[in-house]
Amino acid sequence: MNAPAYNFAYLDEQTKRMIRRAILKAIAIPGYQVPFASREMPMPYGWGTGGVQVTAAILGPKDVLKVIDQGSDDTTNAISIRKFFAKTAGVATTTATEDATVIQTRHRIPETALHENQVLVYQVPIPEPLRFLEPRETETRRMHALAEYGLMHVKLYEDIARFGHIATAYAYPVKVNARYVMDPSPTPKFDNPKMDNCPALQLFGAGREKRIYAIPPYTTVVSLDFEDHPFEPYRFNAPCALCGAENSYLDEIVTDDKGGRMFVCSDTDYCEGRQAAGHRGSLSAAPYKEKAHGGSNG
Amino acid sequence: MYVAVKGGERAIENAHRLLANARRGSHNVPEVTLDQISEQLGLAVDRVMSEGSLYDRELAALAIKQARGDLIEAIFLVRAFRATLPRFGASEPVETGAMRVQRRVSSTFKDIPGGQILGPTFDYTHRLLDPSLAEGFVPEAPATAEASSAPTPRVTDILGRDGLIESSPQAEKGASVGDLTREPLNFPADRDLRLQNLARGDEGFLLAMGYSTQRGYGRNHPFAGEIRFGEVEVEFFAEDAGFAVPLGSIELTECQMVNQFKGSATEAPCFTRGYGLAFGQSERKTMSMALVDRALRARELGEEAAAPAQDEEFVMSHSDNVQATGFVEHLKLPHYVDFQSELGLLRKLRQEFTDANAAESMKEAAE
């Protein structure tokens, strides 16, 4: 039996060229979804294959990679993807947002402000912001071509009529460079303002749906809203129980079955950095550090 | 005091070790070999090769073993391996008319040149569990006869000679063949891409879709013109050599459905075609594929396309079980962050609802 041999960063060179060309067009047309011939990856569709392909196409030996899922470096899928690249590309990995040159993420944008020498790669399940209003690709493509986004505004307005608010809490649609309506991936709407005028390049990969799109650095990204119902980022009104942060997005931890709750930063690197700097919350404890076993990465 | 959950890396490693043990099962039972899978679970291997788009019995058997018999997982393993292989080009079209048939049936004519050949089939077996198979079963040697040298022309070609069925489209020499694993799919898609999608598509999905056309959701009056299973030669045109080089032979199942006729003022009426082709012996798959292929030709044939099986975008976007299982199963990944955002919104809406009702009843009480 032929033992499979894999290339640097797993993908073959022809695939990388195809993805790289798609990335360049995506950057040139901010917010527009470029179709690409997504490959079958050794991880399931829906588990980050789009982000992994984008990362594999840009990653080089000098890069330092950070992978987060739900804001955390320690969620199992983040660990799994980080190990995949440590193994196939031998790149350095980090959990420190500041030190990373490439950050692959699912569902969050780090709290620490990104800088110019970084690329943020989002894993995207459904790249089409209009998909839930119009399931047909042929139709949504036409709507984007004509910048015909009335349907989206109608949907948001129906929410207001029914609930008094826009009832979208995550994957909240944005308009990029005043032209394309774009899905920011299922990030909480709390993160939307971070996309606007961001110094880092933002790339989005949807593997199953075979689309790549981008927001160049310093590009206008506006969350859709109405004059009388302006966009409001949501955050639970409490400080982080570990680091006391008042402006970070919080995970709700259920502590017992009697209604006990606590709230801690979803961005673990941010929270640990604050604790290391001496900030304390109401329930602070030195976070448990995993001991290295069988080689270390991350 | 609260300590954040860590140790995901160790959890993954331990889970994988546990999986390896669960896969092996009791050590009192001999380990299953790839040969056993390939020889004794041949139809599973055929399905994994077909939907995995890779003709390699040994790798398919390995995938089935690794996947603990979960065929969709095995298909996924084969696909992921296939994606790393270099693509040299497309073979010459295989000549199924020259197939060394092991089985060949037609429901449209009682007798056909070359004869009907029942071959190895479940058809007409009585579905009674057979306890003698439980252990040590030695089947009676198969009946044999001199191999027939009579040609076995395709039934649709026989119909085609009289113009009773639409002619099969002939590819131009050197025309490029679409490949949806190398180029992004756009709609509307040409038939080559549709057939590729269906050939890779989930057998269960196609079965349900094909079945739905029989029950009236896009009915197309099918007859099983012919189903044949056997061996064909594969050739590759080598540009350097300037001629087609034989690569070897593969087993295929082909189904040609003869469907509802069409015609117009300018065109004499004739039957239409639905086509199915798969690796190995995959009759249910190819018959379903042929029904769905015909259903997807509705627009091209000027029929109303209102049923699910006639909806190209619907069928092609949902036929792939590797895509489908990935996305369905991704729901078990953490969604704390988006759920938290949703929870916050819901709490706010509920609070406003309670406040509004309270204000309403206060007002009523005051009146």
Added chain:
Amino acid sequence: MTTIAELPPGFVDKVLSAQSTFRSVMDAMARPGSVQRIVPMAGAPAMMMRGTAAIALTLFDHDTPIWLDARMTESSDVVKWLKFHTGAPVVQDCSIASFALISDGAALPALERFALGSNEYPDRSTTLIVQVDSLAAGRGFELRGPGIDSVATLQAAIRPADLFERLRVNEALFPRGIDVVLVADDAVVAIPRTTRVVNKES
């Protein structure tokens, strides 16, 4: 006649050189006006700058029809080198080209003759790779648009001298349009279709 053995070589390390070159081009496209360096070196046929050669080796293949301007086409070495190292088909019709290589800016065809993409698929457009005299000295330009923190400046000696005026068609065409990569030796600057360029002085 040059035989294949005499053709200038490609990258020494195909995988890592292509990655490094791509990152330079990606950074250039993401930050219009910024001058990025292409580090890995490959041999280049006469008429082709080393930056252009590295970009060709990084982005061209069987799937990308290439259009060459008259001066590039005259050099049979360029055509042979591209075919041998990238396999990209060289086409006569620039409206179907994925990339166009321009060595003689003065003879640049009207931009409308290249692929501009459609409103449904604006990505199906030609990327122009234009070799220029300098991306360090020359006239001053101011650039605005996505990728630029308010305003970027560029000094460049380019032909055609009115290239940026001609690129203003991008404004009306958007989302269709032409993306341009300028190359001077090992330096690259990208002007995607969203970038607005004006002369600095005057």
